[in-house]
Amino acid sequence: MVDRLALTGSVNFIGTAEARLTPEEGALALAARAPHPDLHPHVFLPDDTRLWPRCSR
Incomplete structure (x- = not known):
């Protein structure tokens, strides 16, 4: 879901086609x-706006 007014978003990621993942496993899968x-x-x-996301990591 994306909230364009608050500039926030979220993803309900529960797993892959092969298996459900724990939240920790899901975080690793998304990061990869x-x-x-x-x-x-x-x-x-x-x-300067393009650089901001790279600097905030």
Whole structure:
């Protein structure tokens, strides 16, 4: 779910096609995924805004 007003989101991830996962296993599985190749900042997004997510990790 994405709340565009509060700028928050959540995912209800319960497992893979093969098995259900514990919350800890799910966190590891999601962390191991690579971002989708089409995911990128909007071309008009200012450079300083693009850097913020990388600096906050």
